[in-house]
Amino acid sequence: MKKKLSVAALLVALLSLISYGTIAFFTAENVAHNVITTGNIDIELLEWADEEKTIPFPKEGIEGVMPGAEIIKIAEVKNTGGNKAYVRVGVQKEISLENEDSNLANPDDIQVNYNQEEWTLGADGFYYHLKALEPGEMTKPLFNSVHFNQEMGNIYQNSTINIHVTAYATQAANNGNNALEALGWPDSQ
Template sequence: MKQNKRKTLPFAGLLLLVISCLILGGMTAYAAFTSKEEKTTLFQVGNLQTKISEVFSEPATIMPDELIEKRVKITNTGTLNQFVRVMLHPEIRLEKEGTTRLLSAKIGDEVLLDINEDKWKLGEDGYYYYLNVVEPGTAKTTDALFTQVKLKRELGLEYHMATFNLLIKIEAVNCAKDNYRKAWWQGSTPNSGALQKVDQQLAQKVE
């Protein structure tokens, strides 16, 4: 298990936080498994701190098309109001005869999540943006990003005995002025697509 690392980094007057949480094991196609959970804080800046709050009943096995409850929310454990975005990296790995093979694992294809599209918006950059302010306090959380996970019904035999990993990367920025634009979009204002809709929502909530 890696130890948490804390660094204070200058960021052009912005406060930005990035946390990556690697949910290892947890699900194995077709077979029993041993799993563990590892959460590693990459860095924290100023009074921005956040963590994943989840409800997860870890199964012994998972079969294709089997729903597994996994409610993922983000908690603001710092002292400042935050905007939050999350990137999800699924990975299906097969260990066989001393070699490792990565199998196709894409959200919406091999990996199916019931994303809460009313509260979270997927941008063209691959991040899911929470469309509201996350207030500080351990009792304050976002709405769930998703509540269920399953692997698609049509997985081939090559997935037999494979393990499923999900990396959840969190980025948070304080709500002052247009800090989220500077931190996430190099100071530009999106003028089309999903990111424009995200920007329109967040712009109404800046401090």
């Protein structure tokens, strides 16, 4: 019995030494808090009704336009975000005839005078600004005016013409060499 007791005492002593040995090691801990803030992309579409860009294009539109008229409608985009951005713009013409089937209307009777020096038409139907915009920078106008064909017939009387302009932006940093190569454009059209 004495042998069993000494083996048991030896085991208890051994376990005590192991547990004390584990507790006796020095430890340390350190936590680093790293804050990383991402950049942002934001734009503003501006439309003007005068060449001096002092009168915003009216949201309710312009009334009484006659065949052969040319109205001032300037569309440009400003980078209001904190990072360099590529810009593209979609333009859609919609004609609603008052007394006729609107499918009879010819969208080519309303001609938007596009700036083809600073903008290019992509295969997807969007107009791409040729250079990235720095924060606070504005594009050259995509167009300055809209012309109504002199030959527009009576079917256009009291019609409503909507020119929908929608601007999009995506980051320029690490995103291709130009707007046409850039990825990440928002879903649209």
